[in-house]
Amino acid sequence: MFAEQAGLRIEYDRTLATKENFIPTLTDFFLDPNAKGCNVTSPFKEQVAKWVNDLSAAAEIAGAVNTVIKKQDGTFLGDTTDGSGLVQDLLRLGVQIKDARILLLGAGGAARGVLQSILDLEPAFLMIANRTEEKAKQLASLIPRDNFVGVGFNQLIEVQLPFDLIINSTSASLTGELPAIPESVISSSACVYDMSYADKPTVFLQHAQKLGVLDTFDGLGMLVGQAAESFYLWTGYRPDVVPVIHALRSSL
Ligand code: ATR
Numbered sequence: 001m002f003a004e005q006a007g008l009r010i011e012y013d014r015t016l017a018t019k020e021n022f023i024p025t026l027t028d029f030f031l032d033p034n035a036k037g038c039n040v041t042s043p044f045k046e047q048v049a050k051w052v053n054d055l056s057a058a059a060e061i062a063g064a065v066n067t068v069i070k071k072q073d074g075t076f077l078g079d080t081t082d083g084s085g086l087v088q089d090l091l092r093l094g095v096q097i098k099d100a101r102i103l104l105l106g107a108g109g110a111a112r113g114v115l116q117s118i119l120d121l122e123p124a125f126l127m128i129a130n131r132t133e134e135k136a137k138q139l140a141s142l143i144p145r146d147n148f149v150g151v152g153f154n155q156l157i158e159v160q161l162p163f164d165l166i167i168n169s170t171s172a173s174l175t176g177e178l179p180a181i182p183e184s185v186i187s188s189s190a191c192v193y194d195m196s197y198a199d200k201p202t203v204f205l206q207h208a209q210k211l212g213v214l215d216t217f218d219g220l221g222m223l224v225g226q227a228a229e230s231f232y233l234w235t236g237y238r239p240d241v242v243p244v245i246h247a248l249r250s251s252l
Contacts, residue, residue: 001247002231002239022047030070036234037069039227045080045109052078061142062113067230079233082110083117085226086167086195092225092241093217095165095191097121103163104128105179106170107135107150110195112142114169119143127163129156129181131170153181162187166208168194173202188212195219199252220252221245 003010017025022044029035040048045064049055052068053075059065065078090097102123104111107130118126126148130136133152140150151159166186172179173196186192192208197218201209205216224241232238 001244002228002237005239006231006235006237008235008237017044019043023051026051026068030076035070037067037230039066039230040068041066042109049078052076054078056080058083058113058116061116062109064109064113066113066226067233069233080113081226081229081233082222083114084229085222085224086114086219087117087121088225088229088241089217089219089221090165090193092221093215095193095215095217097123097165099124100164101125101161102127103166103185105166105168105181106130106172107132107139108169108171110169110171112139114167115139115143119145119148123147125161127151127159129153131179153179156185157182159185163190166190166192168192168196168202168204171196173198173204176203178203178207183211186211186213188214191215191217193217193219195222197223197252220248224248 015025029038045066049059049063049065052065054077056079059078059080062080065080067079067081069077071077087097098121100123107128111128128136128139128150131153136150140148170179173194186208188211190213192205192213194202194204196202197220202218205218208216224245228239228241
């Protein structure tokens, strides 16, 4: 759909690699002189970050790459578009990031991939909370700032300030689980975003709705947003994500 908008003829296919043949699969793909780039997804995002010649600043922080771009000189740049996909989706939904007090749940690859993009938009405060406290602290130490901290879920009970935006980056939604955070953390005036998506609201979004939250959004727009950013990196064309989000939503 992006290529249609841009009036470009492209081929974009899926390749299933194994742990053993991932790098040969990648090098094989780039033997084709027409290969402009590729997306790489779990569980290979870290491996490809070591394979490329250069990393963007965001990919460096994330320690992971989801987009490989073949440059004019034949070298490979690794970038990550997840953070850009997330913030563009939030902005599209009218959610303010600048000066907002933000709670990011989870400290795995998904959280790490979006940190830099969120901080670039200058929130008032960003707190990462994770079931395993140590991982949240480690992640916060990657970008030292006074207004950016990492805590364990158990410390959330002491947090007094209401959050404007709560983002669930944990993989709990995938298994239908709810991150064990105190209900008091989710104020009804907050905006709640889950990076997961499904044909119905995720358990986390349903939980927030039960607590009176009106603004709840799932991660389908982030999925399309990260793809749009990759498309832009390869073609220089910024596609309109809205018709693609609608088409995907109706096919869920
Ligand atoms: P991803 O790439 O999706 O982030 P990951 O790197 O394996 O995957 O990280 C999963 C994240 O989801 C972690 O923050 C994990 O918390 P722990 O570090 O404590 O394991 C979080 N997570 C997974 N299941 C969860 C659950 N049921 N409740 C709360 N957090 C959960």
